[in-house]
Amino acid sequence: MTEEQKNLIDAKKVYESLCAMLDDRNWHYQKQVEKLSITCGAQGEDLPMEISMEVDAKRQLVVLLSQMPFGVAENRRAALAVAVSNANCNIVDGSFDYDYLSGKIGFRMTSSYCGCVVGKEMLDYLLVCSCGTIDYFNDKFFAVAESDMSFDQILGNIQ
16 A cells, blocks of 8 residues: 555545534534535624635645635735734634735644544544634724724734
8 A cells, every 4th residue: 555545544534533523513514525625614703704624635634724704905904914913923723824915814724643543522623723713813803904993903902
């Protein structure tokens, strides 16, 4: 068996655990079995969250991505750069990605499973921690995007 075949077998096991964890939570999601990925959504306290999770067999990672449901006008992009940078300094796990040119903000968290047996608990942590982090910051980012907050006000608001 080649290394690539072994990695694919391991990735499929992780994917099965991911789907089982979501099923245990009675979470509604869409499977893309051929890509070893799922897409789903969650409603936070304020803004909705779109979530995709993929098992990357080649890099032996579980990758969670979530795009913010709003864009940033060109005149507020510098302000959002400050907000996202400040938020990332305070996050324990994962990070926000910000494309200054398009004004798009996303969240990313990864976990390696190389040489590990992955339990549903690790995948649950990935989902719950990500959703909590996204929900905590998404309305703050939206407020910065939609207002004329100064850099000092942003730094006081994004902690």
